[in-house]
Amino acid sequence: MLTRRDLTIAALSIAATCGALALSGQTPSVLGWAVYDWNSIPVVKTPTGESRQFFRAPTATLDQLEVHATTLKPGVASHPPHRHANEELIIVDQGTVEAFGEGKWTRVGPGSVIFNASNTLHAIRNAGSGPATYHVISFVTDKTLALEKNAQH
Numbered sequence: 001m002l003t004r005r006d007l008t009i010a011a012l013s014i015a016a017t018c019g020a021l022a023l024s025g026q027t028p029s030v031l032g033w034a035v036y037d038w039n040s041i042p043v044v045k046t047p048t049g050e051s052r053q054f055f056r057a058p059t060a061t062l063d064q065l066e067v068h069a070t071t072l073k074p075g076v077a078s079h080p081p082h083r084h085a086n087e088e089l090i091i092v093d094q095g096t097v098e099a100f101g102e103g104k105w106t107r108v109g110p111g112s113v114i115f116n117a118s119n120t121l122h123a124i125r126n127a128g129s130g131p132a133t134y135h136v137i138s139f140v141t142d143k144t145l146a147l148e149k150n151a152q153h
Contacts, residue, residue: 031057031065041069048076049131064140069093071133077125085147088138090114090124095132098125118147 034055041052049071056066064086070078072095081100090099092112098105099114100123107127108114116122126132 028058031055031059036067038069048078049073049126062139062141063145064138066138066140067135069133069135071131072097072124072126073131074126074129077123079123081121081123083119083121085118085144085151086138086140087118087144088116088136090116091135091137093133093135095126095130096128097132097134098127100124118144119151 036054038052041054044051044053051071052069054067054069056064056068059065072078090113092108092110092114094110096107096109097112098107100106101114101116101120103121105125114122114124124134
């Protein structure tokens with residue numbers, strides 16, 4: 001079940017996207033071939049560490065593909081356990097994290113892949129003594145949008 005927080009974030013994201021599109025008078029461009037250099041992605045400092053937003057755009061086959069990276073300070077979580085309709089992959093780059101899913105925490109390190117299925121309660125936290133960096137790849141399709149719409153009713 002989606003939480004009020006999930007619905008609020010989704011509604012704000014949709015409103016911001018629609019507002020930006022209305023102001024620009026354009027529909028979002030379909031993402032084509034591209035290269036994103038880690039060093040050219042702006043770093044945003046957060047209370048839990050930092051993040052880098054590579055892109056969030058439609059593709060030829062997806063309503064939205066998003067890639068971002070998060071670096072967590074030792075001992076902190078990005079946010080409390082939550083759920084959302086979109087599916088996502090998390091690829092651990094450095095450090096040790098604990099991933100929450102299926103009601104338990106699982107410790108993994110660099111190179112590990114975590115799959116957060118649609119509407120499953122999940123979370124991630126830094127379980128090491130140094131920074132932990134992971135990449136998130138999130139997919140939105142017409143099925144995702146239908147799940148979100150049904151959850152609002």
